[in-house]
Amino acid sequence: MTTTDEKYWAEYDGLQHAKHQLLRSYLGGWFPILSSWQGRVLYLDCHAGRGRHTTGHEGSPILALRLLRDHRHSSKVLSETEVNFYFFEISQANYQRLTEEIDNLGTLPSNILVFPLQTDYENHLRKEFSDLRAKGQQLAPCFAFIDPYGFSISIDFLNEILSFPSTELLVNFMYRYVDMAIRHENQADNMDALFNCEDWRELIHISDATERSNATVSLFSNQLNAQYVTHMYMLGENRALKYALIHATNHRRGRELIKEAMWTVIPDGTFTASERDSPDQPVLLVPEPNLEPLKATVWDQFAGSSVESSQMHDWLIDELYLPKHLRHILREYRNRGIIEASGYEGRFAFKKNPIFAFPANRPD
Numbered sequence: 489m490t491t492t493d494e495k496y497w498a499e500y501d502g503l504q505h506a507k508h509q510l511l512r513s514y515l516g517g518w519f520p521i522l523s524s525w526q527g528r529v530l531y532l533d534c535h536a537g538r539g540r541h542t543t544g545h546e547g548s549p550i551l552a553l554r555l556l557r558d559h560r561h562s563s564k565v566l567s568e569t570e571v572n573f574y575f576f577e578i579s580q581a582n583y584q585r586l587t588e589e590i591d592n593l594g595t596l597p598s599n600i601l602v603f604p605l606q607t608d609y610e611n612h613l614r615k616e617f618s619d620l621r622a623k624g625q626q627l628a629p630c631f632a633f634i635d636p637y638g639f640s641i642s643i644d645f646l647n648e649i650l651s652f653p654s655t656e657l658l659v660n661f662m663y664r665y666v667d668m669a670i671r672h673e674n675q676a677d678n679m680d681a682l683f684n685c686e687d688w689r690e691l692i693h694i695s696d697a698t699e700r701s702n703a704t705v706s707l708f709s710n711q712l713n714a715q716y717v718t719h720m721y722m723l724g725e726n727r728a729l730k731y732a733l734i735h736a737t738n739h740r741r742g743r744e745l746i747k748e749a750m751w752t753v754i755p756d757g758t759f760t761a762s763e764r765d766s767p768d769q770p771v772l773l774v775p776e777p778n779l780e781p782l783k784a785t786v787w788d789q790f791a792g793s794s795v796e797s798s799q800m801h802d803w804l805i806d807e808l809y810l811p812k813h814l815r816h817i818l819r820e821y822r823n824r825g826i827i828e829a830s831g832y833e834g835r836f837a838f839k840k841n842p843i844f845a846f847p848a849n850r851p852d
């Protein structure tokens with residue numbers, strides 16, 4: 489057992505908490521969507537861990553299982569859908585504890601199937617994928633969570649998961665270790681596998697720490713074959729980036745869900761969590777989101793034009809703001825007589841897809 493391993497399970501810091509909150513919030517929305525898929529759905533936790541920290545806090549496999557079991561739509565989801573949870577854990581000791589934690593949950597509903605595997609996730613899944621392809625079959629809709637201690641992940645493998653039609657990835661990108669590894673030639677092969685290109689060699693020449701972390705996360709994100717990539721930033725004690733949680737999907741609904749989940753976990757819209765935040769600290773005041781940046785981009789985009797509400801909502805998918813934020817500012821502008829809404833009958837409602845006319849210049 490390594491020191492990293494022992495230390496990791498002995499504590500439960502603000503970042504571990506934020507990561508689990510994000511997973512909880514995302515899965516709370518993802519599980520009900522499953523009921524529309526019918527058949528089998530896969531949940532792949534590629535670095536499952538022990539299932540519980542020494543502090544008593546749940547690890548990712550147990551929180552995911554309990555979330556589905558106790559979800560208010562659980563019986564609806566499970567009436568048509570079989571959810572297969574694959575938990576990969578390479579360490580014998582951690583695997584042993586994980587299986588005990590799973591056993592402690594007692595009997596689960598029959599359509600929740602749990603497969604803990606003491607093996608390397610990549611070897612196992614690559615073989616499964618090549619068997620599927622040989623038979624001309626597709627992977628069932630799947631959510632994969634990649635949460636290693638370090639940076640030993642291959643983007644080529646992540647893209648293999650994304651190449652199947654209904655897949656979503658949540659990757660813990662261990663920036664702090666990557667930033668050290670790019671300086672060591674003996675890590676070159678790992679860096680090549682991580683980025684699947686040699687552009688990482690340029691990163692070391694960026695002297696500004698924030699610029700370098702942004703460039704590193706962007707390089708990795710751009711190498712993912714996903715239409716939508718969404719980030720949550722996790723800062724260490726020194727307020728520097730420690731890791732980034734990266735969600736990747738080719739599905740609009742997945743992007744919408746992760747945006748909602750990130751706003752739930754980080755209500756100020758910075759999508760940045762800090763190690764200093766105590767996991768057990770009660771939230772006394774939920775901060776109001778700052779809608780000024782959204783207003784600015786709305787005017788950049790739509791000044792002087794007339795646009796349907798649905799088109800504005802389509803445009804919003806690439807922004808981090810949510811439909812409720814857009815509606816809030818449209819309502820405000822309409823009430824102040826700054827924009828006009830037309831093309832609907834009766835009372836104004838967004839669901840009637842009104843057309844909004846923006847003046848050429850943003851008023852003060």
Ligand SMILES: C[S@@+](CC[C@H](N)C(=O)[O-])C[C@H]1O[C@@H](n2cnc3c(N)ncnc32)[C@H](O)[C@@H]1O
Pocket residue numbers: 496534535536537538539546547548549576577578579582607608609610635636637
């Ligand atoms: C950061 S911990 C996982 C934490 C867990 N996802 C959670 O949130 O509770 C990483 C775990 O991955 C396991 N691991 C490392 N390499 C692995 C591999 N190649 N295949 C499967 N498990 C691995 C480690 O033994 C360790 O328990």
